[in-house]
Amino acid sequence: MSVLAVASAWxxxxxxxxxxxxxxxxxxxxxxxxxAHDLLPSSTHRWLALVLGPVELVLAVALLAGGxxxxxxxxxxxxxxxxxxxxxxxxxYLRVVLRRTAGQExxxxxxxxxxxxxxxxxxxxxxxxxxxxxxxxxxxxxxTALPGAPVWAQAVVAAAGGLALAVGTAALPAARAVPAGLxxxxxxxx
Amino acid sequence: xxxxxxxxxxxxxxxxxxxxxxxxxLRQVSLLTQQLDGGxxxxxxxxxxxxxxxxxxxxxxxxxAAELVDPAAPHTLLAFVSPGCSSxxxxxxxxxxxxQVADGSVALTxxxxxxxxxxxxxxxxxxxxxxxxxxxxxxxxxAVPATPYLALLDASGTLRAAxxxxxxxxxxxxxxxxxxxLQQAAARPSTREDRPS
Numbered sequence: 001m002s003v004l005a006v007a008s009a010w011x012x013x014x015x016x017x018x019x020x021x022x023x024x025x026x027x028x029x030x031x032x033x034x035x036a037h038d039l040l041p042s043s044t045h046r047w048l049a050l051v052l053g054p055v056e057l058v059l060a061v062a063l064l065a066g067g068x069x070x071x072x073x074x075x076x077x078x079x080x081x082x083x084x085x086x087x088x089x090x091x092x093y094l095r096v097v098l099r100r101t102a103g104q105e106x107x108x109x110x111x112x113x114x115x116x117x118x119x120x121x122x123x124x125x126x127x128x129x130x131x132x133x134x135x136x137x138x139x140x141x142x143x144t145a146l147p148g149a150p151v152w153a154q155a156v157v158a159a160a161g162g163l164a165l166a167v168g169t170a171a172l173p174a175a176r177a178v179p180a181g182l183x184x185x186x187x188x189x190x
Numbered sequence: 191x192x193x194x195x196x197x198x199x200x201x202x203x204x205x206x207x208x209x210x211x212x213x214x215x216l217r218q219v220s221l222l223t224q225q226l227d228g229g230x231x232x233x234x235x236x237x238x239x240x241x242x243x244x245x246x247x248x249x250x251x252x253x254x255a256a257e258l259v260d261p262a263a264p265h266t267l268l269a270f271v272s273p274g275c276s277s278x279x280x281x282x283x284x285x286x287x288x289x290q291v292a293d294g295s296v297a298l299t300x301x302x303x304x305x306x307x308x309x310x311x312x313x314x315x316x317x318x319x320x321x322x323x324x325x326x327x328x329x330x331x332x333a334v335p336a337t338p339y340l341a342l343l344d345a346s347g348t349l350r351a352a353x354x355x356x357x358x359x360x361x362x363x364x365x366x367x368x369x370x371x372l373q374q375a376a377a378r379p380s381t382r383e384d385r386p387s
């Protein structure tokens with residue numbers, strides 16, 4: 001079992017778990033964000049907002065279980081590929097939204113905090129897609145003890161790495177994008 | 191890939207990601223600190239600014255940008271002037287004679303405290319010239335301390351430089367110097383807001 005594959009799977013799984021829970025809890029926010037993006041037909045917004053959360057949760061559980069070795073190899077790979085496609089799809093979608101709404105501040109609806117769509121949202125989705133692809137393509141299998149690296153040490157490194165990747169990726173847009181209010185002279189006086 | 195190599199790659203990627211996030215957060219803290227320095231009770235960014243120079247790096251509000259920024263030019267030079275001010279006339283004539291202003295690579299927007307006619311006459315020869323009459327409100331909002339006063343905006347409406355010209359100020363040299371700085375910064379994000387694209 002490659003530590004990189006497990007950490008990548010857990011990172012994407014954790015991020016999808018958080019965003020999936022957020023989308024399931026507040027489908028109206030997702031629907032409002034889709035409307036603000038004004039990219040997909042309005043008739044699809046409602047069911048997309050309802051479906052997105054559960055899909056993310058299923059993929060998240062699959063990735064987390066695959067990393068633990070609970071889920072079988074082929075099934076984990078197929079679901080990991082699904083997660084990669086979903087994240088890369090998000091990246092492409094957000095890129096188009098960013099171009100169409102240039103200069104405007106529209107909500108991301110990504111389920112990871114109330115951040116607007118920025119270049120960093122696209123980067124985050126792309127990074128998650130790349131991590132999911134890494135989890136699919138890198139060798140997996142049962143945990144085996146290596147010289148100088150017992151199974152528990154590998155698991156700890158993978159868990160810590162996965163958590164760091166998840167936090168670093170999920171928080172990237174909020175950390176990088178300075179709110180417009182901080183850079184615009186709204187109401188600047190003498 | 192061995193366990194050690196995998197762990198190293200993982201650590202490097204995680205550190206890079208977290209460092210990017212931390213750098214962004216530090217910038218936000220820095221901007222917030224600047225606002226607090228301008229007055230804790232300041233309701234808006236720049237509200238505590240006493241001069242335009244303190245506002246360099248900020249973006250002018252959208253309504254002002256639409257009036258002031260020439261979208262066809264990479265940079266717009268705002269010249270705050272008053273009718274009947276002899277040093278304003280001298281400044282505008284010097285600017286109109288500058289090659290960058292004459293060929294339109296720098297647009298010239300006059301913000302006049304009164305009517306536009308005297309300023310437009312003095313700035314004749316500028317390829318991209320416009321004028322905003324009765325611009326006292328704009329001057330107040332941008333904390334212009336006196337006329338003549340120059341402020342350079344980039345295409346996004348971000349204030350890049352400001353200058354209170356004196357009789358012996360080499361305006362051409364100032365424009366070239368600012369232009370060079372902006373070209374060097376072109377590789378970096380265009381405002382204090384850091385965006386990949």
